[in-house]
Amino acid sequence: MxxxxxxxxxxxxxxxxxxxxxxxxxxxxxxxxxxxxxxxxxxxxxxxxxxxxxxxxxxxxxxxxxxxxxxxxxxxxxxxxxxxxxxxxxxxxxxxxxxxxxxxxxxxxxxxxxxxxxxxxxxxxxxxxxxxxxGRPGAQYEMTDAAQVTNESGAAITPALSPDGKMLAYAGGNPSTPEIFVRQVSGGQTIRIGQGIDPGWSPDASKIIYVNGEGIVEMPALGGTPRLLAKHASGNFLASPAYSHDGKRIAYATRQEIVVANADGSGARKILKAFDPHTLSWSPDDSRIAFVSGNVWFIYGQSQFGNLSPSTIWITKADGSESGPVTDSTHLNLSPRWSPEGDGIFFVSGMRGGRDLYFQRTDGLLPRDEAQRLTTGLSIHGLSVATDGAIAYSVLNTRVGIWSIPIPQSGTVSVRNARQITSGSERIESLRITSDGQWIVFDSDRSGNSDIYKIKIDGTGLEQLTTDLADDFRPRISSDDRQISFHTWRGGSRDVYTMNIDGTDQKVLAGGPRHEWSDTWSRDGKLIAFLSDRDDTKSQTVFLIPTAGGPVRRIGKGGGVVWSPDSKSIVYGSLVGGLVLHDLETGQEKILSSIEGGRIAAGDIAEWTKDGRHIYFRGDNATLDIMRIAPDGSGLTTLVKFDDPNHQSYRPDFGSDGKNFYFTIGKHEADIWRVRITRK
The missing domain is CATH 1.10.510.10 (Transferase(Phosphotransferase) domain 1)
Structure with missing residues (x-):
């Protein structure tokens, strides 16, 4: 009552x-x-x-x-x-x-x-x-004198202004194989330094530090012989090096930790455990370090470059004794850079749609007041702040379309023969085809954040299925075309949800404090595979869960699951053995194909054909060719060659209706701009 x-x-x-x-x-x-x-x-x-x-x-x-x-x-x-x-x-x-x-x-x-x-x-x-x-923050900024600095083909990303704001270092070219360049902001010749990404300047601007294939290296600012300061280890990629302002230390990130070392790389000490840390920034007095937790793929992703998963900005004391979050964990928050006065950070966020520049006042390790939004609709990828009040930022534009190509009955075909279905300024990370071959279900950020959509295979009849403010990704369709599973950030970490094909009845299937990624339904509809880092925060593990709920079953480390026609076996991409066939009744496994490096990306195995004869998958992170193999490991064949630079695969995820392959083709373009900031 x-x-x-x-x-x-x-x-x-x-x-x-x-x-x-x-x-x-x-x-x-x-x-x-x-x-x-x-x-x-x-x-x-x-x-x-x-x-x-x-x-x-x-x-x-x-x-x-x-x-x-x-x-x-x-x-x-x-x-x-x-x-x-x-x-x-x-x-x-x-x-x-x-x-x-x-x-x-x-x-x-x-x-x-x-x-x-x-x-x-x-x-x-x-x-x-x-x-x-x-209320409005006390420190208000305005931006003036915007000017474009780079205008080259490819993507100019990870800008770094020298402390006096006169020089610019950045990574350019293909985001999968970027190179470091240095130039004067005012113009002149651009100097190529070498392969690498994410540069930063020494306090006296005489050297730059960046990441390349060996690890973290230091080089004279205008070129010379690189010096290796820290080396990548197996399964532990190093990222985001930054000099302290006094020039005596450097900080960098591993997959799960923040490390501080002497400027020459010696005396490395792990100061803080963190999830997927990157983009480190020392405060002007070197007492604190701001960093991003989550979605390192946004910068270092290669085939997953520009990934839309949320991330959180944190601040830690320089000794790691205390730390705290500055932003939420349900949006993409990136590239923290301290103000010259040290009273706050500039950063990039998608909290109100798009990716724009914000300023957040801080009090120690915590935010103070509401963040001030400084731009609208710029789609910023990264930024740098100089002591003279200049900001450089890269504007990333990505156009992704869904394409299809008939499955060849024999031989290999070129992606040049593919047919375009959709086109637009959007990012599509994952797609699947309904069993009746009538609909494509996919995620897209066309509405500002990532939601789940479906569209007819001829490109008409677009329907939006989710509208939550948090990002939704990786839709997977039940074999009867009645339900969809996906993962979402609504709870602050990835959780697996299910919903009806029309978007109704959205509910949690697998969740918790760790991350759960959506994967495929069994053919009989009784089980759903999902991926999680609940066993090991450094890698994904395949689990099975009943669709009606109940205890989960652990399979092995890896991802990208497809089911046999009788739902008695699965194939997944194992972290230790390439493609692996797993018998669900006996638990026995058989390696079908070893991929170079011993792994393939999660989500790049599309289908086990209904007649049981073939399994379709993507080859590797370099070419992403579509391949075929028999369940007994024989008949390894390349079907679609991605051999056209004008038709580059955007993500490894793809789908099939038994007659055609469906995949995304996209291109990243980015240029760097500079503006001047002044307090009102």
Whole structure:
């Protein structure tokens, strides 16, 4: 029965949206939102906005309790708690806040009318309290004198301005095989340094440090003999080197740690464990290091360059003793660079659509005030800040289309014979074809963040299936074409969801504090394969889970699962043996094909044909040719050769309807711009 406590619940919804910028419950239809209110628990508001006081977050979440008895029982209780939060002394009622005496009117319940009247005062007080924590940041910037610095074919990325802002180092060319270049910002000859990515300058601008195939190297700024400072190890790629401002130390990232060493690479010491760290930046006084956690593929991905997965910016003390997040974990947050004064960081984020430049004031290791948005719609890939108030940023434009080509009955065909189905300024990371061959289901960022869509195979009839503010990826279709699985960042890490083919009934299948990636359905519809790092944060493991829920079954390290026609066996890309056939009844495995390096990328095995004769997969990360092999390991054949530089494969993921292959072709173009920033 509805009573005055439903008004307190409504107040909680209002406060949640006012403070976090999003409703506590979401869905594709009003019915789904209502169902979520009944069955789901709202994500703690602190997950969306970390700088609100814990007391205020507790007030909002208590108002949203499912059981009326667990909420505040009187509006006055809510007001009292908000007054505590909104008062600097913690206990004195502000002079501008006056309790409202309810006036009884004919036909109204006196108690309910009193709550409504008090709620009006509470809403005003809530707005004032929210304004305190959502107000404009004290340090406001404006940008002037924008000028394009590079204008070359390919992608000019990872810009690095020299400390005085006069020189620019960057990586250019093909993102899969980039090279380091150095030039004056004002113009003149560009100097090629050599193969590498992610350069940075020494404090005196005499040297640059960057990553190449050997590890982290240092070289004279205008060319010379490189000196190896730290070497890549097997399964442990080094990334994002940065000099301290005093020139005595360098910091760099491994797959799971941040390392600080002497400037010559000696005395390396692991200071902090972190998930997928990269893009390190020392504060001006060298007391703190800002870095990105997650989605190193966005920079270093080669075939996954420009990956759209979310990431979080953190700040750690230089000795690793304390650290804290500065941004949320549900959007793409990148490239933190300290302001010259050291009172905050400039960074790139997709939190409000696109990838734009923001400034976030900081207080020690934590954010202070709301981040200031400085640009709109630029699609920035990375940035650099000089001490003279200049910012260089690379603008990345990616055009990806879905293409198809008939499966050759014999011999090898060139990708030049492929037919284009879609085209646009969007990123498509994964696709699959319905069993009836009528629809392509794919993820795309065409709406700002990544959502799941479907389109007819002739390129018409586009339908958007998910609309959540968090990114959704990697759709996989059940064999009866009734359901789709995908993974999403709605809970702050990757979780596997399922939904109906029309986008309704979205629910969690596999989740937790670690990451779960979506993979394929068994032919009989009883099991779903998914990938997770719950066993080992450095790699993915294949698991099987019943579609009705229940205990999971561990298979082995790897990914990209396809099922036999009878659902009794699977083939997956093993990290230790290339293509592996796994018998689900006996647990025995057989290596079908060893790929150079002993692995293939997860998601690049498309189909085990219905007649059981062939398995289709992508060859390797260099060419991504489409290949065929028999279940007994015989008949290894290249079917589609990606031999045209104008038709480069965008991602290894692909699909098949038994007659045609479907895949993405795309191209990255990026140029570097420079602007000047001044405080208002």
């Amino acid at each position: 509805t009573d005055h406590r439903s008004d307190i619940y409504s107040l909680g919804i209002l406060g949640y949206e006012l403070l976090s910028g999003r409703p506590p419950f979401s869905g594709n239809t009003p019915q789904q939102v209502l169902a979520a209110q009944v069955t789901e628990t709202a994500t703690p508001i602190s997950k969306h906005r970390g700088n609100i006081p814990p007391t205020l977050g507790t007030v909002i979440m208590k108002c949203l309790e499912k059981k009326p008895a667990d909420r505040y029982q009187r509006a006055e209780e809510v007001r009292e708690q908000l007054e505590i939060v909104g008062t600097p002394t913690g206990g004195v009622t502000p002079h501008s806040t006056v309790p409202i005496q309810a006036v009884r009117a004919n036909g109204f319940d006196r108690k309910r009318a009193g709550v409504i009247g008090a709620a009006a005062a509470i809403v005003l007080l809530l707005a004032l309290v929210a304004g305190k924590y959502l």
